[in-house]
Amino acid sequence: MALAKEIKIWFLILSSFLVALVLMLVHLPSWSKWIYPEWLIVVVLYWAFAMPYRVNIGTAWLVGFLLDILYNVPVGGNALALVLAVYFIATFSSKINLLDFWKKAAVVFGLIVWCQLLPLLLSACLGKHFNFWPILSRSIMSTLVWLVVVLLFNYKRRSYFESYY
Amino acid sequence: MNKRIFAKKSFQGARVFILVVLSLVLFFCDRNLTCFTALHTNFLPFMTAPFSRTINWPVDLVQRFSGNLASRQLLLKENADLRLELLLANAKLQQLGFLEQENFQLRALLNTSRRLKTKFLVAQLSAFAAGVLDQQITVDKGSLDGLYVGQPVIDAYGLFGQVVSVGPKVSKILHITDAKSAVPVMIVRNGIQVIAVGTGRGDGLELINAPETIDIKEGDFLVTSGMGQRFPAGYAVGSVTMAKHVLGERFIKILIAPSARVNSSQSVLLLYKK
Numbered sequence: 001m002a003l004a005k006e007i008k009i010w011f012l013i014l015s016s017f018l019v020a021l022v023l024m025l026v027h028l029p030s031w032s033k034w035i036y037p038e039w040l041i042v043v044v045l046y047w048a049f050a051m052p053y054r055v056n057i058g059t060a061w062l063v064g065f066l067l068d069i070l071y072n073v074p075v076g077g078n079a080l081a082l083v084l085a086v087y088f089i090a091t092f093s094s095k096i097n098l099l100d101f102w103k104k105a106a107v108v109f110g111l112i113v114w115c116q117l118l119p120l121l122l123s124a125c126l127g128k129h130f131n132f133w134p135i136l137s138r139s140i141m142s143t144l145v146w147l148v149v150v151l152l153f154n155y156k157r158r159s160y161f162e163s164y165y
Numbered sequence: 166m167n168k169r170i171f172a173k174k175s176f177q178g179a180r181v182f183i184l185v186v187l188s189l190v191l192f193f194c195d196r197n198l199t200c201f202t203a204l205h206t207n208f209l210p211f212m213t214a215p216f217s218r219t220i221n222w223p224v225d226l227v228q229r230f231s232g233n234l235a236s237r238q239l240l241l242k243e244n245a246d247l248r249l250e251l252l253l254a255n256a257k258l259q260q261l262g263f264l265e266q267e268n269f270q271l272r273a274l275l276n277t278s279r280r281l282k283t284k285f286l287v288a289q290l291s292a293f294a295a296g297v298l299d300q301q302i303t304v305d306k307g308s309l310d311g312l313y314v315g316q317p318v319i320d321a322y323g324l325f326g327q328v329v330s331v332g333p334k335v336s337k338i339l340h341i342t343d344a345k346s347a348v349p350v351m352i353v354r355n356g357i358q359v360i361a362v363g364t365g366r367g368d369g370l371e372l373i374n375a376p377e378t379i380d381i382k383e384g385d386f387l388v389t390s391g392m393g394q395r396f397p398a399g400y401a402v403g404s405v406t407m408a409k410h411v412l413g414e415r416f417i418k419i420l421i422a423p424s425a426r427v428n429s430s431q432s433v434l435l436l437y438k439k
Contacts, residue, residue, distance in 0.1 A: 022220050025216055025220050025221075026220060026221060026224070057177070057180055057181055057184060058180070058184075061184045061187075061188070064188075072337075074191075074192050074193075074195035075191045075192065075195050076187075076188040076189060076190070076191035076192030076193075076195065077188070077192055079184070079188045079191075080184075080185060080188035080189065080192070083181060083184045083185060083188065084181075084185070087177070087181045090177065122192055130365070131365075131366055
């Protein structure tokens with residue numbers, strides 16, 4: 001029983017990561033960099049809030065490593081940002097969960113901006129130029145995705161793991 | 166559930182510390198470690214290509230179908246336009262043949278030799294990964310087609326970029342507007358040679374280290390100069406859109422709009438050294 005539930009949960013988590021990965025690999029025109037959400041980051045942050053014991057800093061590091069490889073940037077930047085973001089969530093989740101919905105969304109927005117900005121700031125140390133505005137617009141889109149996911153999925157998840165709660 | 170929170174003794178702080186240090190070490194060693202260079206240039210295009218191809222086949226299929234279903238009028242109009250363009254191009258080509266011969270004779274007189282014929286390969290641009298940092302552009306040809314790192318890429322309008330990593334069946338291209346790209350160029354009007362570096366914003370290039378006294382003005386046309394032997398000479402790079410003296414600066418600020426166009430699903434030409 002417990003094992004079946006565990007398998008169910010991991011199936012859900014892994015399939016959400018897979019869907020996010022697929023969405024990241026879709027071919028898109030170049031203007032999409034202004035609006036395309038950071039699917040993987042959103043998924044990691046969502047699970048870090050929902051199931052902190054399963055999606056922890058180790059998972060965050062692995063996903064960050066994957067992102068670094070996907071974006072073909074020096075390995076470690078995204079990994080570092082995601083580890084620190086998930087650590088932040090793990091440390092302050094009890095306080096963040098007490099905030100009302102929109103304040104929580106603001107925290108998530110800040111974390112998404114952080115996750116995108118830190119790798120670029122690190123790359124700037126290596127002498128790369130970057131443009132801040134796409135980061136802002138993409139973070140807004142990512143937060144919108146997070147809002148939709150929370151509104152739709154939290155309800156679903158409760159019915160999916162009835163016994164879990 | 167509550168029991169678990171207290172029962173599980175975790176060393177979260179230590180784990181975070183280790184992962185942070187590991188990330189930073191990896192990040193700052195990435196440039197210097199050869200295994201990572203191999204990862205970025207050889208392994209990744211090879212690894213991600215099958216996935217992205219599988220994922221994107223519905224999109225490609227829709228594109229192919231929409232191409233098949235184009236209306237007759239549209240095709241007729243396009244055909245007429247293309248005929249006109251061909252006529253103009255042929256008219257220009259007549260003159261070019263004469264110029265080429267003259268150039269050849271002049272070069273023979275000057276006792277320098279340069280091959281004018283080059284080998285081309287047509288490739289299709291296939292992807293724009295949605296990265297913020299750099300535009301990653303891939304083409305559907307790889308080392309099996311004889312591509313090599315550093316190969317110049319042009320499109321119908323001008324210099325497009327160069328190949329930076331080669332997989333067996335796909336390769337990555339660095340566009341000339343990327344901040345990592347630098348092209349030796351020549352001003353057609355007066356033959357002055359300068360270096361054009363991408364701005365990294367995806368909108369153009371700028372000339373670096375151009376002195377205040379340089380003879381350049383808006384509308385000047387730039388071609389590759391052939392210096393450095395990476396890009397062959399004579400391919401269009403772009404035209405000057407802004408030449409501004411900034412007070413107190415040592416160099417003049419010059420912006421260039423590239424001639425090559427960037428659209429997804431477009432054909433480019435790969436040039437071969439012979």
